[in-house]
Amino acid sequence: MSGARLVIAGTHSGVGKTTVTLAILAALRARGRRVQPFKAGPDFIDPGHHTAAAGRPSRNLDGWLLGEALNREIFLRAAIDADLSIIEGVMGLFDGASAVSDIGSTAELAKQLAAPVLLVLDGSAMARSAAAMVQGYAQFDPDLRVAGVLFNRVKSQGHYRLLQEAVEAAAEVKVVGYLRPDPALTIPERHLGLTTAVEGGSQEHSERLGLALAETVDLDLVEELAKSAVEEVKGEGVGVRGTEPFSAAASLCIPHPSPCTPHRVRVGVAYDPAFCFYYPENLELLEAQGAELIRFSPMHDERLPEADLVYLGGGYPELHAETLAANAAMRRAIRDYAEQGGAIYAECGGLMYLTEAIRDFDGRAYEMVGVFPAQAVMRRSGLTIGYRRCTVARRCLLGESGLEIRGHEFHHSCLEPTGPLEYACTLTDARGCERRPDGLINGHVVALYTHLHFASQPELPRALIAAARARAALRAP
Numbered sequence: 001m002s003g004a005r006l007v008i009a010g011t012h013s014g015v016g017k018t019t020v021t022l023a024i025l026a027a028l029r030a031r032g033r034r035v036q037p038f039k040a041g042p043d044f045i046d047p048g049h050h051t052a053a054a055g056r057p058s059r060n061l062d063g064w065l066l067g068e069a070l071n072r073e074i075f076l077r078a079a080i081d082a083d084l085s086i087i088e089g090v091m092g093l094f095d096g097a098s099a100v101s102d103i104g105s106t107a108e109l110a111k112q113l114a115a116p117v118l119l120v121l122d123g124s125a126m127a128r129s130a131a132a133m134v135q136g137y138a139q140f141d142p143d144l145r146v147a148g149v150l151f152n153r154v155k156s157q158g159h160y161r162l163l164q165e166a167v168e169a170a171a172e173v174k175v176v177g178y179l180r181p182d183p184a185l186t187i188p189e190r191h192l193g194l195t196t197a198v199e200g201g202s203q204e205h206s207e208r209l210g211l212a213l214a215e216t217v218d219l220d221l222v223e224e225l226a227k228s229a230v231e232e233v234k235g236e237g238v239g240v241r242g243t244e245p246f247s248a249a250a251s252l253c254i255p256h257p258s259p260c261t262p263h264r265v266r267v268g269v270a271y272d273p274a275f276c277f278y279y280p281e282n283l284e285l286l287e288a289q290g291a292e293l294i295r296f297s298p299m300h301d302e303r304l305p306e307a308d309l310v311y312l313g314g315g316y317p318e319l320h321a322e323t324l325a326a327n328a329a330m331r332r333a334i335r336d337y338a339e340q341g342g343a344i345y346a347e348c349g350g351l352m353y354l355t356e357a358i359r360d361f362d363g364r365a366y367e368m369v370g371v372f373p374a375q376a377v378m379r380r381s382g383l384t385i386g387y388r389r390c391t392v393a394r395r396c397l398l399g400e401s402g403l404e405i406r407g408h409e410f411h412h413s414c415l416e417p418t419g420p421l422e423y424a425c426t427l428t429d430a431r432g433c434e435r436r437p438d439g440l441i442n443g444h445v446v447a448l449y450t451h452l453h454f455a456s457q458p459e460l461p462r463a464l465i466a467a468a469r470a471r472a473a474l475r476a477p
Contacts, residue, residue: 004084005075006226007040007110007117009093009146011133015122016152018046019186019209020179021088025053026210027219028084036082038075040109041090042387042408042451044277044314050088053206057280061087061113064097064104064387064430065406065453068112074281074455075113084226087115093137093146097387097430104387104430107144115229116147118222123151123178127162131170138171148225150217151178160216174225177217185209264290265468268307272297274324275349277314282454282461286311289465298353302329309343309468310334312350314451318378318413321358321366331369338371338445341474343397343467346447348411351440352376354447356418372440372447373419378412385410387430388450390438396424397446398439399463406456409449444471 008024010017021037028035037050037058042065050058059078061071079085089106090096096105110117119137121130130151138146149167154160164175185208213219267286269278275298283293294305299320304310317324324331334354338344344354352358354371361378368376392403415421424446425439440447444467454461 003229004223004226005079005087005113005115005229006084006222007087007089007106007113007115008120009089009106009110009117010091010120011122011137012092013095015120016179017088017120018049020120020150020152020213021046021086022049022053022206023179023209023213023217024219024222025050025086026206027214027217028086028223029054030207030210030214031219033083033223034081036079036085038078038085038087039090040087040106041104042410042453043090044279044451046088048276049202049206052202053210054086056082059280060453061109062104062453063102063108063112065408065456070455071109071112084223086226087113093117093119094140102141107141110145111141111143113229116145116225118148118150118176118225119146119173120150120152122153123159123163124153124155124181127159128166130163131166134167134173135171138173146173147228148174148176148221150176153181154178155180157216174221176221176225177213179213179216182212185212264292265308265465265472266306267291267293267465267468268305268310269293269295270298270310270312270350271295272299272320273315274299274317274320275313275315275353277347277349277451279451279453279455282452285454285458285461286465289461291465291468298330298334299323299327302327302333304330304333304337307342308472309345309464310337312344312346312353312447314348314350317349317352317368318358318360318376321360321368324353324358324368325366331367334369335371338369338443341444341471343464343471344371344445344447345397345464346445347451348409348449351447351449352413354440354445355415358413371442371445372421374415374417374421374440376413377416379414380412382414383410383412384414384449388435388438389428389430389432390448390450390452391426391428392424392439393426393437394424394441396439396441397444397464397467398424399459403457403459403463405452405454405460407448407450407452409451411449 008021037054039047047058102108160178355374356370357365357375359377390405423437424441427435
């Protein structure tokens, strides 16, 4: 196992964690390092940029969605041939699913991985106050090691020297450098976060960030901090206090895909700028059950590939609604597939695509597939966000009644029914409070607003592939 690892955390959201992470990934890659990226929390956009910067697929880790054993397993599998791993945090260092515990937070994940933390501060409007912040973050949880600090949005070396002197005089934390503010190096944002890597230019942007960081950050010191994690897992492999042994003996809950799996079935996976939000483990678990994944584009392809199951992931269909509406051939093909008993699993953006229409922020309506009698309406306010525990209430494509799966919602749209809707699932949030039902159902089609993580419930990919095999058997001569 390659044990060198470093968590990039922020004092709060918006401090520049993603900018710093991409810059470090690109700068280390330029040094010839094999860097494995990870993202804390249920995020699809940042991992796409990580992948472009590092040249290796980024993976999500999450204390609430997955738990400690799965987080470690996913980490170990991805990092085994890397020189070091960089894990970007979520929100502020201690922010998560609870106000009184660290569940779902960057701090929880850092302790699970026995990883040192590099804390990112916005240094643009402070001097000695930075020392108080760093000291507070470093001492808040004795089981967490804040090992370094990087200042973002600092315009001059003189200002940086003041910040460095203040922090090093007050806290036993190494200051690795700073990044200057540069609007040309800022990734554009929209209503659900940054623009996606699929839209292009991410690798070039990261390379420019890496060059800028190399001028003002001590990369040798960054690597030294990452390697210091190795010392924490020597001997018996025990990490920081209060965690289980961190070693390759972690429970292997995710099977490796096998080319010998019998009765392989074909799964059509929508993938283009409108549909690009997928957890890698979701696709890998389908493959492990015998799926052959075939990508297609609802935006540009006129034909649906021959498939036993169609997977319509999340993304930004509202931004590409005009193109999706104009591709009447694909919309008709998916509707015909559903009407003929085809199995379709859809999440968030995929659900929106299966409604009768998407209405954008300006009220313009664009015709969609029409499997469900509803319209997906974009709202400038009223963001729906949070962890979800999804319970199957009636046997369907997802599996048997009572099955529990964990996921996350994050959307600016809502459904306006034009007819009766049927739901297959009940929802509760991280606190156990009941939410509105989810899982629109029509025949062998199930569509949720919730992005489900298949690794949280291994019965889900089994049920999906079982449905695909049943359809394949019906088509067999």
